Amino acid sequence: MSSPWIPRLAVEAMPPALAEYLAPRVRRLGYLGEMFQVGANAPAVLLEFMRFTDALKEAVPLDISETVVLTVAARMRNAYERNQHERLCLRSGLGREWITEVQALAPEASRLMTPGQRGAQRFALSAVDTEGLDATADFDALREHFDAATALSIAFLVGRYTTHALLVNTLRLAPPVPSVFEDGFIP
Secondary structure, three states: OOOOOOOOOOHHHOOHHHHHHHHHHHHHHOOOOHHHHHHOOOHHHHHHHHHHHHHHHHHOOHHHHHHHHHHHHHHOOOHHHHHHHHHHHHHOOOOHHHHHHHHOOOHHHOOOOOHHHHHHHHHHHHHHHOOOOOOHHHHHHHHHOOOHHHHHHHHHHHHHHHHHHHHHHHHOOOOOOOOHHHHOOOO
16 A cells, blocks of 8 residues: 555545545445545545536546546556546447557547547647647647537546546555456446
8 A cells, every 4th residue: 555644534434525425436336446535535625526527527528538538547557547437438338449549549540539539639648748838739629529618628627637647646546446458347
């Protein structure tokens, strides 16, 4: 366990508002991930982080969101989020070949990704790789596929998953589930 000085809190030890908000996730997943356990030490921040996450789910179409999430997770070596989202992709009908293609981080070589997915991946890669300093052209290219609200939400999504990767990587949190390519997960 990394950073053992940070307590891992069970749902029962969390403030009621946070525990209530996380309950549907815990029921759906069947576990309380370590990121929630450590994040609960800053309950107001974690609660707003999760509300932000849920707002992004409403703002960005699922296939675009999963393209961005898998891209940021792969680029930032965040197996914690990558493995969970591989499972979500399969449950949502996005196949293993599509997941493999997205995680190759080569939008120009893709054959299964849509033009919008490729554009979102190009932006996510340039935003992460250049810390946003050389991502304007790829962001502006999003207008070919998305309205302003969706394009901005994609940028927020990159920031959300970058934040998650920084926390997980800093604390060296182990993924709660293996990659679907390791355990043969079938939804």
